[in-house]
Amino acid sequence: MGYKVAVVGATGNVGREMLNILDERNFPADEVVALASRKSVGTDCSFGDKTLKAKALDHYDFSDVDICLMSAGGAVSKEWSPKIAAQGAVVIDNSSAWRMDPDVPLIVPEVNADAAAGFTKKNIIANPNCSTAQLVVALKPLHDRATIKRVVVATYQSVSGAGKEAMDELFAQTKAVFQIDEIVPKKFPKRIAFNLIPQIDAFMEDGYTKEEWKMLVETKKILDPKIRLVATCVRVPVFIGHSEAVNVEFEKPITVEEAREALRGAPGCIVIDKHEPGGYVTPYESAGEDGTYISRIREDATVENGLTMWIVSDNLRKGAALNAIQIAESLIKRKLITAKQKAA
Numbered sequence: 241m242g243y244k245v246a247v248v249g250a251t252g253n254v255g256r257e258m259l260n261i262l263d264e265r266n267f268p269a270d271e272v273v274a275l276a277s278r279k280s281v282g283t284d285c286s287f288g289d290k291t292l293k294a295k296a297l298d299h300y301d302f303s304d305v306d307i308c309l310m311s312a313g314g315a316v317s318k319e320w321s322p323k324i325a326a327q328g329a330v331v332i333d334n335s336s337a338w339r340m341d342p343d344v345p346l347i348v349p350e351v352n353a354d355a356a357a358g359f360t361k362k363n364i365i366a367n368p369n370c371s372t373a374q375l376v377v378a379l380k381p382l383h384d385r386a387t388i389k390r391v392v393v394a395t396y397q398s399v400s401g402a403g404k405e406a407m408d409e410l411f412a413q414t415k416a417v418f419q420i421d422e423i424v425p426k427k428f429p430k431r432i433a434f435n436l437i438p439q440i441d442a443f444m445e446d447g448y449t450k451e452e453w454k455m456l457v458e459t460k461k462i463l464d465p466k467i468r469l470v471a472t473c474v475r476v477p478v479f480i481g482h483s484e485a486v487n488v489e490f491e492k493p494i495t496v497e498e499a500r501e502a503l504r505g506a507p508g509c510i511v512i513d514k515h516e517p518g519g520y521v522t523p524y525e526s527a528g529e530d531g532t533y534i535s536r537i538r539e540d541a542t543v544e545n546g547l548t549m550w551i552v553s554d555n556l557r558k559g560a561a562l563n564a565i566q567i568a569e570s571l572i573k574r575k576l577i578t579a580k581q582k583a584a
């Protein structure tokens with residue numbers, strides 16, 4: 241018997257990608273339901289060669305749902321995830337609402353799949369922030385090899401990371417530039433077309449943004465609490481694909497060749513690193529792909545054991561939808577969930 245899967249936020253960027261990936265990977269689902277807000281009831285959501293009609297979250301009965309993939313933002317998740325979990329569905333949530341809750345595992349299957357076993361306390365599992373997900377996939381094999389002490393990361397994050405309205409804003413502003421129309425920022429604090437913005441999420445008291453803080457605390461929770469990390473998160477006028485320039489300092493020596501070798505065999509990692517024009521991966525090329533691409537691996541001679549590299553991935557896939565579905569697959573593989581009996 242297969243699973244019944246609910247996708248909450250099915251009309252959004254991440255939700256649409258979830259439906260695509262469930263179909264592409266032949267996820268063992270007998271039934272998939274698309275849920276969104278009341279305003280989207282009846283909206284077509286494509287699922288392989290089928291079309292699902294969106295239903296309203298607040299009228300939905302989850303009692304026969306096995307897995308709920310949530311991607312409707314933090315406020316919706318705070319209110320709804322516990323109610324859905326109480327009806328016996330495992331909630332895999334994409335928002336930041338539950339990530340730092342000690343009773344909620346924060347999982348990137350390539351890195352800490354075993355930690356998912358603790359999900360039964362709340363019946364909720366959290367997906368990390370998109371920038372953290374691709375970072376820890378690439379850091380894990382290097383950490384295993386030479387023990388990471390410190391990470392300095394600058395991100396170049398695409399507008400899709402801020403939802404579908406943000407993509408529309410980049411498109412509309414780009415058009416306005418060519419038509420010499422007025423540009424009025426709405427979703428972003430400043431113009432994003434032909435520009436970049438060194439602020440993602442709200443400012444905190446210490447001057448860092450919440451996105452930068454999330455990268456620090458989530459990397460510690462997923463990979464190792466001893467790792468020190470400092471981030472500068474920047475929004476760039478790219479539709480899909482987050483990029484990161486990363487400096488890593490290790491406890492033990494590690495050469496560029498050893499790092500390449502460790503990354504080449506590691507789950508989720510793809511090394512493309514030729515010393516020639518175009519011998520690296522750009523965010524545009526990562527869109528629609530599952531891998532975390534690592535390029536430009538070099539020695540950082542400013543510290544004792546240091547490397548620097550360029551990491552790119554599709555933020556809607558590894559950064560969100562794909563990671564959530566890999567978590568669900570790993571629960572099934574480890575026999576941590578079973579399908580509920582459904583009424584005939």
Ligand SMILES: NC(=O)c1ccc[n+]([C@@H]2O[C@H](COP(=O)([O-])OP(=O)(O)OC[C@H]3O[C@@H](n4cnc5c(N)ncnc54)[C@H](OP(=O)(O)O)[C@@H]3O)[C@@H](O)[C@H]2O)c1
Nearest residue numbers: 249251252253254276277280312313334335401403404560
């Ligand atoms: N985009 C990324 O790279 C990324 C990565 C990691 C995590 N996330 C997280 O994933 C979540 C969704 O992001 P997104 O980029 O897909 O946003 P989005 O494109 O703006 O989509 C939001 C979705 O949530 C639904 N929704 C909003 N309010 C709702 C309500 N009251 N009840 C039910 N559904 C509601 C929307 O439905 P309507 O269309 O009916 O409004 C829509 O389907 C966010 O928490 C985000 O932080 C995103």
